[in-house]
Amino acid sequence: MHIFFIFLFCTVFKAQQSDVSVIKYEDLEKRIQQEKDKLLVINFWSTTCAPCVKELPHFMEVNAEYSDNQKYKMILISLDRLADKERVLKFIKNKNLTAEVILLDDIKRMNTWIPRFDQDWDGNIPVTLFYKNGTKFYFNDGEMSKEDLKKTIKENLQ
Template sequence: MKNLLTLLFMIACFAVFNAQQSIVPSVKYEELEKRIQQEGDKLLVVNFWSTTCAPCVKELPHFMEVNNKHADNPKFKMLLVSLDRLVDKERVMKFIKNKNLTAEVILLDDIKRMNTWIPRFEKDWDGNIPVTLFYKNGEKIHFNDGEMSKEELENVIIKNLL
């Protein structure tokens, strides 16, 4: 009985630690830029997406598979940056729950200045999503414009995670 209780406790703890986030913080570009710098020597995968973007929604299950595969690696972090409007924050929360998003999600509430921050992330980014940027030590090491397959995502991660 004691072993059963211990096992149930461990399962409950695992579920709590792997629970989806209950709050989606909204940030401005400068806060996101600072966050990217703070991740240090981790390989940081930053995906810009929206709940209303069909290619974004299509690729997210691949991103979650890859995120779950590397979640225990202290040198890896995935950040999903929603470009949904702030008034649609509740829809984003429901989307996270319904799609079982396990990576951290933030809402970039800075659409009015997008012509300023988009070229600061990537000069070749035309503003379309999905877009995925890869950083290490705060430096951009890879830019992917458009939908990524699971294989493409894994290849970039494996190449740069060393």
């Protein structure tokens, strides 16, 4: 029984990030293209956004279901300020976020890069984008239910 708990602790500890990549929009765009062989789920969120925080637990449940699939990847894009990086790291640990988290340090140019993701995006979060073969195929504006998230992944993952 003790061995099980040690294994469980090590597994959870290993799954969490100890640091966050800080990137600009152009680097995020390149990163999306690098993952073009996968079904890519990109979620924009912030630690101060109540709907974002509310949806993250079921995002992590769904991520756990598919994390062993080589054709799947979830990336959480934090829109917190760079000055709040420590808060983001603490949030990742406290909420046991197992998907990769990236801090997008490009708030001053939001009006430039937001429409490049989707013309209908008004800048509010949460927003979830789905890519397949490097091309966006679905844009979810606002909170996304666990059922809709699973359905979108399942229908497009091959």
